Amino acid sequence: MKLYIKNMVCGRCKMVVKSELEKLGLQTITVELGEVELQEKITENQKEALLKNLQFLGFDLIDDKKSKTVERIKTLIIDLVHHKNNDLKINLSDYLAEDLNQDYNALSNLFSEVENTTIEKYFISQKIEKVKELLVYNEFSLSEIADILNYSNVAHLSNQFKKITGFTPTSFKQSKDKKRIQLENL
CATH class of the missing domain: 1.10.10 (Arc Repressor Mutant, subunit A)
Structure with missing residues (x-):
C-alpha cells in the first residue's frame, strides 16, 4: 500500500516518517520524499493515529489525486535542486512530464491552480x-x-x-x- 505525505523535503524527513510508521507497527518497503510504500494495508485507526502524529511534526497525508500530483512535482523539483545539484540534462518540463507520465501543460495548469504560482516560479x-x-x-x-x-x-x-x-x-x-x-x- 502506498501513502503520499506532504512536506517531506529531506533525508531527515524520511527518517522521521519511517520512525513514526514503525512506532505504529507498520513495516515499510520504501520511504522516499513524499511517498511511502507499506508491506500491508493500513487500518483506519492506524491511519488516524499516523495522521495525528504526522501533523504534529509538520507533515500531512494526501488523499486526492490533484494534491498527490502537485506534491510529486514539488518533490521532484526539491530533489533535483537540493539533492542532485540541479543535474538536469533535459528541460524541466520534459523531466516532469516524463517522470509523471503526463502532458506538461496539464501539469502546469494543475500546479498553478492548486499552488497559485507557476512551476517555473517554484x-x-x-x-x-x-x-x-x-x-x-x-x-x-x-x-x-x-x-x-x-x-x-x-x-x-x-x-x-x-x-x-x-x-x-x-x-x-x-x-x-x-x-x-x-x-x-x-
Missing part, C-alpha cells in the same frame, strides 16, 4: 534558496554556485537572486540577518 524559488544555503556555507565562489545550479553566468544568477530576495548575493552574504525560507514553506 523552481526558481527553490534554486534561490539553494543559492542562499551555499552563500551561508561560504564554501563556493558565486561563479562556482552559478555553475553548480546551471545558471548561464553569474550575472543571470545575481539578477534572479536580487529580483526574488531584494538583495544582491554579495549583500546577502555580508548581511548579519541571513533569512532562509524552509523548503516546505516555498
